[in-house]
Amino acid sequence: MEKNSQSQADARAARDRRQRVQSASIGMLVLKELAALGGRATLTALAAHLGENPAKVHRYLASLMEESFVTQDQGTQQYCLGPQCISIGLAAMRIADPIRLSEPSLVRLRESLEVTCFIAVMGNRGPTIMRFEEPGLPVTVNVRAGSVMSMLWSATGRLFLALLDESRVRKLAEEELSHAPANLRTQLDATDPIGRLQRDVRAAGFATVKDTNLKGISAVAAPLFDASGHLCATLTALGATGGFDASIDGPIAKALRKEAEAISAALGYVPKQADALSGCV
């Protein structure tokens, strides 16, 4: 009997804990929905979108207002995302590090595709490899963490050249071009070598190379964008040209693109189309 009531009490306590945590989730859902509605909405609209009754949503809003996550507009009576949302957003952006966030992706790509892959950022000397993962039987390449890549003949460099609108990037590419041997120069467009590369990569949103930078090596590179929509790093996979599908619709390019999109989302990037929509609200 005593044991029974003890187990009943335990069950009650467990249910209680579950409900509490569920309630924390509802608070989060209210914030998410408010963001999805453009950052502000009336109680009626918000409750309708959440599929909850307005009285219940109102209680959660009161608690969110107490912590400054939500404010109420005096004029329109709409509920708005408040200053505390900005604070945690800025704190989250400060620690959103593409290199840290890419590590699980690099491991997954190495394991599932057995390719060499790395993340690179734009350093002061050029695109620089920050993390490097190799499969059990690596292809022999002379790049590693810390290596600076070619702006014009590597997939990584071409991505920065096309998507980073900075004079220093263009300058690095022009310098490299002026010192390049004839056999490399002939791989590029004769009249507008840099402009042509930029246009092609921009159109594809992606860069691939075959035997340009390293003999017998192919590579594909996908862009990582941050919360402000800027290219902050690239995710690149490479392999021996014979056994490496560098085509833009191939399985390697697809897997890379998927991982890159997930990392960009974790960095707070919202693709252009979604941006335009939320701007209409």
Next chain:
Amino acid sequence: MEKNSQSQADARAARDRRQRVQSASIGMLVLKELAALGGRATLTALAAHLGENPAKVHRYLASLMEESFVTQDQGTQQYCLGPQCISIGLAAMRIADPIRLSEPSLVRLRESLEVTCFIAVMGNRGPTIMRFEEPGLPVTVNVRAGSVMSMLWSATGRLFLALLDESRVRKLAEEELSHAPANLRTQLDATDPIGRLQRDVRAAGFATVKDTNLKGISAVAAPLFDASGHLCATLTALGATGGFDASIDGPIAKALRKEAEAISAALGYVPKQADALSGCV
């Protein structure tokens, strides 16, 4: 008896609702504390700062992770503010409108100090009044919503000149100076009229004028900063020089500064000192 059990059930339901909403608040507090700790922390550190037991905090973190408000770093096992925080932060920033947020402040200033007050932003022609509030017995001034203020002889203009590091602002001031009559020019420093104004206002973080722009009118202006630390608008109060205390420590300046700081905070502005501290974490 039946009535009694009904009222007990009511009491239980009310307590249940309170606890649920309390739980939503705890979820918010976990996010706030994580932001205060620089955006990431171990469970132990987070629980210690919250003064809660780690098992309880862990349950809330699990629920925050489910909604992508928190992620866990694979390497360090630290809990980090996640992509959903960036999303709601960006949504909150998009709707953080200094004009909308200033309205209650303008009403409070008008009512408590009986002064004319307005909010101005930097338009393409110069500082432009966006909202204007007058007390019951207004001083007669020829400015209203839509009016463009002087860059050099109004408190509002001087604040933009000092705190907005833009070439077009400097250009507008130089143009105004070149067309100004001698009696206005003599009010400014003879050797470095614009530079001197900028240095003085920057040192004070505040601008005041007496009879410079409008005869018999004094004004004080306080800056409004946005989440990225830029001057986005000014809050200005003005009155007849005789009955208006334009001193930097006077009650009008103090009230204005307090309201301006509250609006900046609502815009997500974090004063420099706090920024430096959080950067150390």
